[in-house]
Each structure stands twice: as structure tokens, then as C-alpha cells.
Amino acid sequence: MQHHYTLKGKHLTITERYLIERWNRDGKSNRQIAQLLGKAPQTIHNEIKRGTILQQVRKGKFERSYSADYAQLVYEDKLRAGADCP
Known part of the structure; x- marks a missing residue:
């Protein structure tokens, strides 16, 4: 467990x-x-917000969950x- 933050601008892998x-x-x-x-x-808050999708768990029932792949x-x-931008 780390007790310090990484430098700003370091992207998540x-x-x-x-x-x-x-963990979520x-x-x-x-x-x-x-x-x-x-x-x-x-x-972490921004990442979870950005990567949250709506998934169907059964007919008519949906849940929001974080997807690392998405x-x-x-x-x-x-x-x-x-x-692509100049």
C-alpha cells in the first residue's frame, strides 16, 4: 500500500x-x-465516472457498473x- 500520490499527468494503465x-x-x-x-x-472518482456503463442484468433490469475494458x-x-488535432 502506497502512502503518496503519483505525479500529475501519469495515465492509468x-x-x-x-x-x-x-475493487469497485x-x-x-x-x-x-x-x-x-x-x-x-x-x-479514481473521475475514472469510475468515465468508465461506468449501463448493463442489462435481466429482462427489464439494468445496473450501472464500472468496466475497465470500456x-x-x-x-x-x-x-x-x-x-489527430493539429
């Missing part, structure tokens, strides 16, 4: 996103996840879009 997904599913708070990863709590796709799309 897919591995970190999978850890966020697992296990009920850990954003602050607990941030402490485990050595990130700012606001970074969050990674959003990140890569934004990265590509930024690279």
Missing part, C-alpha cells in the same frame, strides 16, 4: 483499470482504491482524437 474494476465490485470506496494504487481520490476504449479514443 489497463492493469490499474482492472484493479479498479475488481468488491465494495471498496474510491479513497481506499486511491490509497491502494497511490493515486488521488479524485482520479474505460480503456474511451481513453484510447480520446488519445487518438487528440493526436
